[in-house]
Amino acid sequence: xxxxxxxxxxxxxxxxxxxxxxxxxxxxxxxxxxxxxxxxxxxxxxxxxxxxxxxxxxxxxxxxxxxxxxxxxxxxxxxxxxxxxxxxxxxxxxxxxxxxxxxxxxxxxxx
Amino acid sequence: xxxxxxxxxxxxxxxxxxxxxxxxxxxxxxxxxxxxxxxxxxxxxxxxxxxxxxxxxxxxxxxxxxxxxxxxxxxxxxxxxxxxxxxxxxxxxxxxxxxxxxxxxxxxxxxxxxxx
Numbered sequence: 001x002x003x004x005x006x007x008x009x010x011x012x013x014x015x016x017x018x019x020x021x022x023x024x025x026x027x028x029x030x031x032x033x034x035x036x037x038x039x040x041x042x043x044x045x046x047x048x049x050x051x052x053x054x055x056x057x058x059x060x061x062x063x064x065x066x067x068x069x070x071x072x073x074x075x076x077x078x079x080x081x082x083x084x085x086x087x088x089x090x091x092x093x094x095x096x097x098x099x100x101x102x103x104x105x106x107x108x109x110x111x
Numbered sequence: 112x113x114x115x116x117x118x119x120x121x122x123x124x125x126x127x128x129x130x131x132x133x134x135x136x137x138x139x140x141x142x143x144x145x146x147x148x149x150x151x152x153x154x155x156x157x158x159x160x161x162x163x164x165x166x167x168x169x170x171x172x173x174x175x176x177x178x179x180x181x182x183x184x185x186x187x188x189x190x191x192x193x194x195x196x197x198x199x200x201x202x203x204x205x206x207x208x209x210x211x212x213x214x215x216x217x218x219x220x221x222x223x224x225x226x227x
Contacts, residue, residue: 032214043115043204043218044155051214090154097143097208099216101154 002027002093006102013081014110021076021105023091032094033074035065038104039087047089050074061085081109114138115207117219124195125227132190132222134205140185141207145216146178149202161188195226 007022025031032051036044048059055067065076074091086109091102114137124130134144143162147155159175161167161182169175177199179191188207192199202223206216 036218041221041223043117043220044206045218046215049215094214097214098145098157098160099155099206100157103154 002029002031002095002100004091004093004100004102006089006091006105008105009103010106010108012108012110015083016080018077018079019081019085019107021089021091021107023074023076023102025072025074025091025093027072027093027095029095033065033067034092034094034099035059035063035074035076036090036092036101037061037087038090044090047076081107083109083111085109113209113215113217115141115205115217115219117203117205117222119222120220121223121225123225123227126196127194129191129193130195130224132192132203132205132224134188134190134207134219136186136207136209136217139207139209139217141188141209142185143208144182144188145206145208146180146188146190147204147206149204149221151202155204158190192224195224197226200224200226 005024013019034049035047048057050057050067058064089105092099116135118133146158149155158173159167159169161180167180182188204221206218
């Protein structure tokens with residue numbers, strides 16, 4: 001079985017400041033890792049994913065994440081956020097094509 | 112590409128009635144579709160996995176007779192909430208996985224169900 005823990009439920013950040021959203025996972029097998037973003041009253045949009053290979057993954061909208069196997073982490077980062085990055089962010093682990101999501105992190109970007 | 116739509120986007124119904132939600136993959140064939148439920152300020156919980164032409168597989172604790180899933184074609188899956196009650200009010204989201212062992216699920220915009 002696998003599980004995902006997002007360590008921060010809410011992250012307020014000022015515009016143009018960097019942001020890091022923390023995600024730790026547990027799994028007994030190799031996993032695929034994902035970050036999704038959800039804007040209010042919308043479905044989920046894929047930001048990036050790690051399947052194999054380079055541990056630094058670059059995604060859309062300037063986001064990147066680093067897979068750390070020894071720390072079982074997949075933290076998401078963006079060097080400079082915009083107001084439009086205000087949203088809910090979900091980390092997820094896939095096993096047997098099923099996704100298990102973390103509880104989500106609400107990012108609020110203020111001017 | 113990889114667009115998934117849901118219809119309706121929101122629905123209000125009376126307690127005891129049934130509601131059908133459609134999930135369509137618009138530009139690809141989805142061999143597998145997933146149905147999730149999301150409560151306010153909470154994460155998505157997988158309800159069931161449906162494969163085209165076969166019965167859906169429900170997660171533990173999900174009543175299959177209450178949440179009927181049909182995946183009749185490679186582009187359409189439906190979720191019917193039967194005899195809906197206020198506690199069934201939620202945001203229902205579907206996702207679709209393409210053929211060929213695709214590792215990415217593409218999500219629909221969700222359907223907000225309110226049962227009065």
